[in-house]
Amino acid sequence: MIETIQTQPFDDQKPGTSGLRKRVGVFAQPHYLENFVASIFAALPGLAGQTLVIGGDGRYFNDRAIQTIIKLAAGHEVGRLLIGCNGLLSTPAASHLIRKNQAFGGIILSASHNPGGPEGDFGIKYNAANGGPAPERLTDAIFAESRRITAYRRYAGPDVDLSTIGEQRCGAMRVTIIDPVDDYAELMRELFDFDAIAGLFRTGFRLHFDAMHAVTGPYAVRLFEDILGAAPGTVVNQRPLPDFGGGHPDPNPVHAHELVARMNGPDAPDLGAASDGDGDRNLIHARGLFIAPSDSLAVLAANATLIPAYADGLAGVARSMPTSRAVDRVAEELGITCYETPTGWKFFGNLLDAGRATLCGEESAGTGSNHVREKDGIWAVLFWLNIIAARGEDAVTIMQRHWQRFGRNHYARHDYEEVDAGKARELMAGLRAKLPDLPGTSWQEDTIELADDFSYRDPVDNSLTEHQGVRLVFSSDARLVVRLSGTGTVGATLRLYLERFSPPDSPDGSSADLGYLSSTLDEICDFHAAIGRTSPSVIS
Numbered sequence: 198m199i200e201t202i203q204t205q206p207f208d209d210q211k212p213g214t215s216g217l218r219k220r221v222g223v224f225a226q227p228h229y230l231e232n233f234v235a236s237i238f239a240a241l242p243g244l245a246g247q248t249l250v251i252g253g254d255g256r257y258f259n260d261r262a263i264q265t266i267i268k269l270a271a272g273h274e275v276g277r278l279l280i281g282c283n284g285l286l287s288t289p290a291a292s293h294l295i296r297k298n299q300a301f302g303g304i305i306l307s308a309s310h311n312p313g314g315p316e317g318d319f320g321i322k323y324n325a326a327n328g329g330p331a332p333e334r335l336t337d338a339i340f341a342e343s344r345r346i347t348a349y350r351r352y353a354g355p356d357v358d359l360s361t362i363g364e365q366r367c368g369a370m371r372v373t374i375i376d377p378v379d380d381y382a383e384l385m386r387e388l389f390d391f392d393a394i395a396g397l398f399r400t401g402f403r404l405h406f407d408a409m410h411a412v413t414g415p416y417a418v419r420l421f422e423d424i425l426g427a428a429p430g431t432v433v434n435q436r437p438l439p440d441f442g443g444g445h446p447d448p449n450p451v452h453a454h455e456l457v458a459r460m461n462g463p464d465a466p467d468l469g470a471a472s473d474g475d476g477d478r479n480l481i482h483a484r485g486l487f488i489a490p491s492d493s494l495a496v497l498a499a500n501a502t503l504i505p506a507y508a509d510g511l512a513g514v515a516r517s518m519p520t521s522r523a524v525d526r527v528a529e530e531l532g533i534t535c536y537e538t539p540t541g542w543k544f545f546g547n548l549l550d551a552g553r554a555t556l557c558g559e560e561s562a563g564t565g566s567n568h569v570r571e572k573d574g575i576w577a578v579l580f581w582l583n584i585i586a587a588r589g590e591d592a593v594t595i596m597q598r599h600w601q602r603f604g605r606n607h608y609a610r611h612d613y614e615e616v617d618a619g620k621a622r623e624l625m626a627g628l629r630a631k632l633p634d635l636p637g638t639s640w641q642e643d644t645i646e647l648a649d650d651f652s653y654r655d656p657v658d659n660s661l662t663e664h665q666g667v668r669l670v671f672s673s674d675a676r677l678v679v680r681l682s683g684t685g686t687v688g689a690t691l692r693l694y695l696e697r698f699s700p701p702d703s704p705d706g707s708s709a710d711l712g713y714l715s716s717t718l719d720e721i722c723d724f725h726a727a728i729g730r731t732s733p734s735v736i737s
């Protein structure tokens with residue numbers, strides 16, 4: 198039986214950089230999740246009778262939320278749901294399933310790398326038929342629906358059994374529970390040279406993969422250990438847990454500190470890697486050398502033709518604006534276009550769909566390609582393994598040779614979390630107001646050449662996205678970027694991105710003094726004083 202439930206709008210359901218993210222307690226309020234999901238459905242004309250893919254990263258509330266979504270889907274005449282067993286699907290695997298099954302779209306439950314548990318975060322995002330995050334016109338439409346919703350419909354009946362693979366029904370709707378790994382593993386086999394990677398492991402090559410008790414555990418065990426023959430125990434923290442074992446499933450040197458210690462310790466493995474809550478981010482650590490995500494993207498681009506899937510070359514590459522410009526140098530040498538987009542994977546979708554870009558990446562540990570429409574953590578690790586196997590060089594040598602050839606973009610990101618939202622907005626407004634006067638001014642022996650608030654004209658659909666962050670580019674080619682995060686759940690998060698280039702003849706030049714860029718910002722707008730902080734909460 199389908200019942201209609203009366204409700205009232207919430208005013209805070211505007212999706213951010215990557216869907217709607219809030220504390221679990223917010224989502225668990227009566228009608229909150231229901232309103233948002235019903236608003237997604239209302240913003241999707243033609244949904245009746247269609248297939249949707251559903252899955253999440255296994256965090257606290259994942260299972261309850263999926264049961265709610267199933268009943269709402271039945272109430273809104275969805276034809277069929279494809280759901281990962283136990284409600285699990287990594288974000289890239291969900292993207293692949295949408296594409297492979299020509300589904301109408303998918304709902305992914307995740308707050309990515311944010312902590313989970315009853316006091317932690319939860320999130321929900323809609324991906325469209327291309328497998329990628331909903332474009333802004335769709336998230337705007339969902340938000341508009343959420344502001345005027347008065348009722349939703351749901352199936353009144355028993356829960357679905359998420360733990361049994363096979364067919365079930367929920368009212369008139371089909372529900373198919375599938376293995377979360379099978380199709381994804383098959384796709385990886387098509388892209389990479391599995392024989393070469395298996396050969397690498399046969400020589401005793403040691404990989405250490407930290408699944409951080411998040412969704413990639415089952416994917417990593419199947420691919421690295423079962424299929425490619427890495428030693429048992431290669432994958433640690435492999436069981437997905439609702440609270441990620443109390444950890445923070447963000448694969449950066451701060452939160453993956455055990456991995457970093459191991460890779461810098463005696464008898465370190467050959468390659469260290471980790472992924473985040475929902476499996477779309479990656480950390481790559483060579484023996485004794487952390488590979489910054491922006492550098493990783495550049496290495497993948499420079500070596501892409503060694504990989505079967507990219508053997509014919511890249512159509513183009515794309516990076517988010519704050520990502521370092523290391524990949525730009527590779528693109529220049531390859532004679533291909535490097536697109537600079539706003540932060541967030543959704544901006545890569547059009548470029549990938551139109552065949553303008555093959556590889557994409559963000560400084561926030563995200564790399565991916567046209568194989569799906571999300572960034573992909575396990576894929577990035579396989580890419581590195583395939584390069585190492587094909588070149589017969591270890592990861593340290595590969596990185597150093599890259600810097601010798603292209604030069605090195607020294608880079609750091611400073612995050613100021615839970616800043617008072619009003620102060621953060623004021624700071625950004627003040628800085629924007631100063632922009633016209635900055636070009637030509639000198640600071641600490643460097644001169645600002647360009648000062649703007651980044652805006653992006655999508656070359657495919659011509660849409661314009663404005664106010665994406667302040668960029669200051671100096672005559673030394675150093676760059677300073679300041680932007681407000683779109684994924685924080687409490688107060689505001691400000692991010693500073695500092696970058697300096699050493700040309701090929703001085704590639705190892707000290708990890709470069711990036712600090713002067715942050716003090717320059719203090720001179721320009723009293724940054725630290727204005728937000729009431731003396732130092733960043735996280736440096737990555």
Ligand code: G1P
Pocket residue numbers: 214215309517540541542559560561563681682683684685692
């Ligand atoms: C952050 C990252 C961004 C990434 C997003 C979703 O967004 O900076 O690159 O796409 O998470 O994983 P932000 O909080 O900066 O808006």
Ligand code: ZN
Pocket residue numbers: 308309310473474475476477478
């Ligand atoms: Zn993620």
